[in-house]
Amino acid sequence: VSSGAVRGSASFPMIQKRAAEIDYSSEETNFTLALTTLSGKLDRRSLVIIFTDFVDPISAELMLRTVGRLTERHLVLFMMMKDVELE
Numbered sequence: 001v002s003s004g005a006v007r008g009s010a011s012f013p014m015i016q017k018r019a020a021e022i023d024y025s026s027e028e029t030n031f032t033l034a035l036t037t038l039s040g041k042l043d044r045r046s047l048v049i050i051f052t053d054f055v056d057p058i059s060a061e062l063m064l065r066t067v068g069r070l071t072e073r074h075l076v077l078f079m080m081m082k083d084v085e086l087e
């Protein structure tokens with residue numbers, strides 16, 4: 001789920017609506033492609049919020065490497081999700 005680039009506090013209701021659309025999926029996410037694409041679209045310093053569950057150490061390491069490039073110019077916030085029903 002992506003909100004696209006949004007500005008200002010008036011965008012928070014739309015961001016909340018998009019966040020409510022987040023649901024569990026067994027499909028593996030290509031974080032490298034998504035974050036590289038996002039980085040190419042951001043032309044100003046931005047706050048990037050990533051919702052994740054870090055299911056395995058390899059995926060986490062790959063994501064952190066890609067996010068490392070984003071943090072050179074942008075502020076990145078991770079929202080860690082945990083689904084107790086899946087444990």
